[in-house]
Amino acid sequence: MFAGLLFISGLTASIASSLTVNQLANETADFSDFKDRRVGTVKSSEADEFLRTHFFKNVQTYDGVVPGLVDLKKRKIEAFIYDAPIVRHRIKKDSSLQQLEVLPLKFDVQFYAFGVNKDSIELEQAISLRILEIIESPQWQVVLSEYGLSEL
Template sequence: MRIATREAPPFAMKGEDGQWHGLAIDLWDSIANENGYAYRFVETDLDDMIDGVADGRYDASVGALTITADREEKVDFTQPFTTTGFGIAVRKSPTAWLALMQNFFTWDFFKAVLALSALLLFVGFLFWLAERKKNPEEFADNASGIGSGFWFSAVTMTTVGYGDKAPRTPAGKAIALVWMFAAIIIISTFTGMIASSLTAGRLAGAIAGPDDLPKVTVGSIGGTASDEWLRQERIAFTGYPSVEAGLKALQDGEIDAFVYDEPLLRYMLRQSRARDVELLPGTFGRQDYGIAFQQGSPLREPVDVALLRYIRSSAWREAVAQTLGKRE
């Protein structure tokens, strides 16, 4: 028998010695042993795994092969041997304090601080002009007096009011009265701007699930079930030739999220131990992996029986747990 497959860790992997192994490969080996099949694997691409079975070049296709309506029109699938969904890989968010510092110390923030300082200096200068002749003890007729005016305007705005400086002239008191009311509006507006900036900074680019994908740049692998799912959800994406290429683009900042089969992403991230990339909790959409046969193939029924027997065994459960680890 000629069995088509392709690299799809951890379901189908080719060792340096050219031998195939993985969850789906071991599953097929168990089925073949039970039914007395002699076989050899033929490496090909995803499209040919379907077309080659449909036209009889291959007896079956084994791997991380998602059962879809379009594929079912060309081939017959066995019962699913695993049910999963799509996963979303993203770059890890910085720690809370680091994120706060990054969002706080921005150019826009410094511009706002400079504008506020300029306003305080202007109001302080007005205080100095009104007080420097009749109140030289607190607002000296020199540069230090302007500094005192700046200080008074600042503590008045913040409602601290230390009491070390106070206007004595009618003009100074009038300016102070107007400034007190104006400062309430200004400081409230400024506080709101800072809070809004920090909140927007924390939310910008944050990805919590598929609803956030239309707002960011997404990557996936073209011609796969994840491609079909993204198109159905009307989510634009950049295609990559492999999971490794997509995850590298994610690490390099070329994309904000990479969408693909959740168990494959989980396995790749577990193997790479990438510290700057993580998989969002949960799965999205639904995927059933099956083995493809030519339509009407007499092999499908005995394979189904052996498959269902194997995936209910402790050997299969232990293999999945050891290979994929615990799902978040």
């Protein structure tokens, strides 16, 4: 009887845990789920522009990342939307923010480039070669993992 009781209670706990995890995962499946929630971002940033052009209704802006994360921790806002590597770095460096989590949602992915004069073929080739050397080195994987990134 005792073994049966342990089995049933373990099974019940497993099912309840699974349902809770699925509910939390489904709660934030898409960035549009946050359109009606209180969200924050850095004032005059690309994220601020993105939120406004995509009709987010309740956007609180901050002068920097840390004040926004502090308000998130205090539950004054429900989410802080900004560049993931910067947010991860700030959470990692500030022990008072360790309870915060960066969700694996991606939106408005941006790619950066170097602009060079069309006549600067040697410079373009030198930059391209150096970039290839960097991304093929073992240190590149260390940098990516340090900021929780992976190659596209």
